[in-house]
Amino acid sequence: MTVRAVQVIAGADVIAYHSARHGRSIARSIAAEHLRADHIEEALIYPVTTESTDHPGGYRGALDEFYESAAARLAAHLDAGRTVAVISEGDPLFYGSYQHMHKRLAHRYPTEVIPGVTSVSAAAARLGKPLAEADEVLTILPGTLPEEELTARLASTDTAVVMKLGRTFPTVRRAMERSGRLPEAHYVERATMTGERTEKLADIDAETVPYFSVSVVPSRIADLPPGTATSTETAMTAETATATATTTTTTGEPSGHGEVVVVGTGPAGPLWLTPESRGALAAAEDLVGYTTYLDRVPLRPGQRRHASDNKVESERAELALALARRGRRVAVVSGGDPGIFAMATAVLEVACQAPYRAIPVRVLPGVTAANAAAARAGAPLGHDYAVISLSDRLKPWEVIAERLHAAAGADLALALYNPGSRSRTWQVGKARELLLEHRAPDTPVILARDIGGPEESVRTVHLADLDPHQVDMRTLLIVGSSQTQAARRDDGTQVVWTPRRYPEK
Known part of the structure; x- marks a missing residue:
């Protein structure tokens, strides 16, 4: 008191x-x-x-x-x-x-509220473990939340306290396990009072848990060894990855239980991250990825960041797996959704080769650029649609042209990734010519650039008016089907949508 x-x-x-x-x-x-x-x-x-x-x-x-x-x-x-x-x-x-x-x-009588010591602070004191340090985020949750909600919030935060246990304990324990936080979780009962008990949450019998108990997931930073309180960053090259893999292969078995998690960050910053992805990034010991995508992830003390350019996917994947084989928890950071023209394929390809076949690999979904751009424009992908990359760096243009013909001939709306860059300047014009063989000149085309970023822009033009010079690598194109509609609303905004119903023939 x-x-x-x-x-x-x-x-x-x-x-x-x-x-x-x-x-x-x-x-x-x-x-x-x-x-x-x-x-x-x-x-x-x-x-x-x-x-x-x-x-x-x-x-x-x-x-x-x-x-x-x-x-x-x-x-x-x-x-x-x-x-x-x-x-x-x-x-x-x-x-x-x-x-x-x-x-x-309080609105009727003079009132003074005397602050008190919460069970949150008392539990941390009894455990002798800091709740949060530096930029860590502490989340306080009632155990009465639905299990899915608890799981998501536990996965996405740095540190947590779950209150109101008692009959909710089985749900809280499952949420801790599903979110990967159970090994870190502590149990505190009746902190500072008679009958006080502190143990690891995983060891608690649900039948013995009263209402006045809490679960604490304390600071990760506080558990770091001395001298690791800052984040380190290294520039990754193909030689770095090869050297790491060679060292791992020749030094025997892994030193711990490592894993690789391929994380999709969405098209831009933290607002596009799923709770599961946020938690995986926080829990990782090493982050591997293209520099631009790594820059979206907050710096965390003790983490090592291995940055590279955007043309060394296989080397990046091998480095991540080599680190995991040495017992490290590794997050491979990918923009958008890692399974759509991104890093999941590269990681899995290497993970299916010796000596990495035993390394656990998980792929966490993210908001892909097509869905983000479509949401900004309205609902242009509201019916069947196809996703095609216009980059001919990894496949010949003939294959791209054949797929464009097939998708356009089937009257699918199209999301076109990687439409152009400084070294690829003619693909958009060629794609426009090909699509005009199947679509009306006034078909809506959405040019979505830097969605979620500081230079975001969304414009709608007619297919016949699509100017290749207005398209770069940061632009995604959405081409409507024959049914796609574009309209201007009373507030001046233009929306584009593709009806879910198709006209009967």
Whole structure:
């Protein structure tokens, strides 16, 4: 208890506290030594806690009626000129019962809220582990959330505290396991009170868990060995990858349980990251990727970053697998979705060769450029569509032309990746000519550039007016089908969509 809390209790006429129907109050037990015989005590006893009720308004109705009644009891004392101290374990405005009184009374009577030590801080102190350090993000979660939501939030944060365990413990444990956080998770029961218990969460019997317990996933930075508190960056070359792979091959078996996770960052920055991908990037010891994509990932103490240009996919994949074979947790960073014209193919190709076939490899999906661009424009991919790369660096133009003919002939909307670059200047013009053999000149074409980035632009032109000089490597083209519509709305914005219904012949 704070000094101010003790002072307020000493000066109060009435001491109020919440409890379940058994009448025992943790808040009262904490303050017991400061209570006087002449204190008027108001025990605000909940009619229900977690059980069902026959109240006509259901569980919420029963509680609302109780809060109104409890507030009226306290208001009677206040109207009589008495000072009321409502005591609450932890902090009154942090998942505390007092907040329901505050909403009903604070605007009517002079009120002072005395902050308290939360169970979050108490649990960290008892574990002797920092909750968050440097730029780490601490997330506080109620265990009553659905399992999927818990899993997603645990996967995406640096550190976490899950409250309100008790009957929710099995769900919380599964969410910890599914998010990969179970090995880091600790359990704290009744921190700083009689009956305190601290253990690894994985070792806890669900039948023994009370409501007043929390799970803590503490700071990762705090567990780093001395001297590793900063992120290091190296420039990766083909020679680097070969040297690393050779060293790994000749030094025997791996030193730990490494893995490679191929992570899609979406088309731009953190807003496009999935929670699962965010968690994988935070948990990695090594990040491998094209420099531009690595720059989207926040620097984390202790991580090693291996940057390269965008033309060494196989070498990048081999470096990642070689690091994992030495026991490292490696994230290969890929733009958009890693399985669409990106790094997943390169990693899996190398992973199916000796000596990497035993290395675990996971691919995490990301928002691909086609979907991001389509969303900005409206819904041009609302019906069947094809995704084709116009780059002839890895396949001959004849194959590209054949696929464009086939997709256009089938009246599919088209998402065209890699349409042009400084060294490829004629492909867009050739594709336009080919598509005009199948599509009307006024077919909508969306030019989406730098989606999600600082230079984002989205324009819609007619197919016949598509200017190759306005297209570069950062542009994605979406070509409508014969059914695609473009319209201008009352606010001046233009939207493009492809109907899901097709006209009957």
